[in-house]
Structure formats: structure tokens, C-alpha cells
Amino acid sequence: AQKITQTQPGMFVQEKEAVTLDCTYDTSDQSYGLFWYKQPSSGEMIFLIYQGSYDEQNATEGRYSLNFQKARKSANLVISASQLGDSAMYFCAMRAYSSNTGKLIFGQGTTLQVKP
Amino acid sequence: NAGVTQTPKFQVLKTGQSMTLQCAQDMNHEYMSWYRQDPGMGLRLIHYSVGAGITDQGEVPNGYNVSRSTTEDFPLRLLSAAPSQTSVYFCASARPGDEQYFGPGTRLTVT
Numbered sequence: 001a002q003k004i005t006q007t008q009p010g011m012f013v014q015e016k017e018a019v020t021l022d023c024t025y026d027t028s029d030q031s032y033g034l035f036w037y038k039q040p041s042s043g044e045m046i047f048l049i050y051q052g053s054y055d056e057q058n059a060t061e062g063r064y065s066l067n068f069q070k071a072r073k074s075a076n077l078v079i080s081a082s083q084l085g086d087s088a089m090y091f092c093a094m095r096a097y098s099s100n101t102g103k104l105i106f107g108q109g110t111t112l113q114v115k116p
Numbered sequence: 117n118a119g120v121t122q123t124p125k126f127q128v129l130k131t132g133q134s135m136t137l138q139c140a141q142d143m144n145h146e147y148m149s150w151y152r153q154d155p156g157m158g159l160r161l162i163h164y165s166v167g168a169g170i171t172d173q174g175e176v177p178n179g180y181n182v183s184r185s186t187t188e189d190f191p192l193r194l195l196s197a198a199p200s201q202t203s204v205y206f207c208a209s210a211r212p213g214d215e216q217y218f219g220p221g222t223r224l225t226v227t
Contacts, residue, residue, distance in 0.1 A: 004158075006158075009156075033213075035215055037218075043204070043221050044221070045206060045208075045221075047215045047216070047217070050215055091158060091159065093159075097213070101147070101166055102166065102216065103149065103164055103174065104149070104159075104208075104216055105161075106151075106158040106159040106160070107158055108156060108158045109158050
């Protein structure tokens with residue numbers, strides 16, 4: 001069975017500082033992808049960053065980077081230079097490619113609040 | 117491109133009523149999925165489809181039906197609404213290997 005665990009229900013960070021949102025996963029598949037989505041208070045789901053299980057380099061997208069530690073089965077999201085607009089719910093998700101279905105398994109989410 | 121569209125945005129049903137949540141995408145994506153989001157539980161997969169004519173159950177399929185007669189459309193039917201189905205429903209689509217694109221969501225309340 002596949003599972004995503006996000007252990008931080010809520011986080012605070014000071015504006016302009018960096019913050020790490022934790023994500024651990026469990027899967028028996030060798031080929032999988034890890035995703036992070038942002039959900040602001042308006043409710044839409046916004047794709048942030050992707051890491052494939054065979055990617056050797058950690059993924060980066062602007063101020064977002066993914067700290068991928070395969071042996072520890074963790075895929076933490078790092079947001080650098082936090083901005084007020086980063087206040088939102090963040091979800092970690094995983095897709096196993098062996099099933100070839102496109103299904104995503106989500107964690108419970110972490111609410112991030114950026115303080116001015 | 118409109119992306120993934122969902123209608124309605126809001127809906128209130130009485131227990132026992134049926135209704136269909138509409139989802140359409142104009143990106144020619146093979147994969148489409150329905151999720152529900154409840155407080156503290158993240159998103160859970162209801163049903164999914166890997167192409168026209170092919171559907172399968174996700175994690176929480178009971179009380180819902182789907183069909184995929186075209187690549188573009190993937191409606192979700194509530195057969196007999198129950199208060200436990202009060203939730204926010206998201207439709208998503210994707211190409212194989214790509215990230216999922218989500219619709220804006222439908223907020224459903226069952227009284």
C-alpha cells in the first residue's frame with residue numbers, strides 16, 4: 001500500500017525566511033513521482049514541483065526546492081525567502097508508475113502562515 | 117485553453133437526492149480523476165479513468181458512479197446523497213507521467 005505522511009499540521013515562518021515542510025512516503029514501487037501542490041484560501045490546487053524517483057538531482061522551481069532523500073523516503077519542500085502570498089495549505093502527493101493510472105495519493109496537508 | 121472546468125461551483129442537496137457533478141477538460145488528457153477533500157484528511161480518490169470507456173474505483177468509491185464516454189468529459193454521479201458526502205470535490209486530468217491539473221472544485225452540502 002502507498003502512503004504519504006505530513007506530520008506538521010501547521011507551521012509559522014517569518015517573511016523572507018526559509019521554511020521546510022516535511023513529507024515522508026511509503027511505497028513498494030521502484031518507479032514513482034512525488035509532487036507538491038499549494039492550496040490558497042481561494043481553494044484551487046496549484047502544482048509547485050515534481051521529483052521522479054530516478055532523478056539524481058533535487059528538483060528546483062524558482063523559490064521552491066525539493067529535498068529528496070530516497071533511502072529515508074522523504075521529499076521535503078523547501079521554500080526560500082518566504083512571502084506573505086505563500087500562506088496556504090501545502091500537500092505532498094505520490095504517484096506510482098507501475099500501475100499506469102495517474103492516481104495520486106495525498107498527504108493530509110500542512111498549513112503554512114507567513115508572518116510580516 | 118480553459119483547462120479543467122467543473123460545474124456547479126456550489127450545490128446544496130437534501131438527503132436522498134441525486135445529482136451529477138460535471139467535469140470537462142480541453143487538453144486531450146488521457147487520465148481523469150475525481151477527489152474529495154474533507155477537513156484534516158487531504159484529498160482522497162473517488163474514481164479515475166485512464167481513457168474513454170475505462171473507469172475504475174479509487175479509495176472511497178461508495179455512493180458515486182462515473183462514466184467516460186469521451187476523452188473530454190468525466191461526470192461524477194451521486195446516486196442518493198447522504199450528509200457524509202458533504203465535501204469539496206475536485207476533478208483532475210493529466211497526461212501519463214505529467215502533473216495533474218485540477219479544476220476549481222465543487223462545494224457540496226447535503227442536509
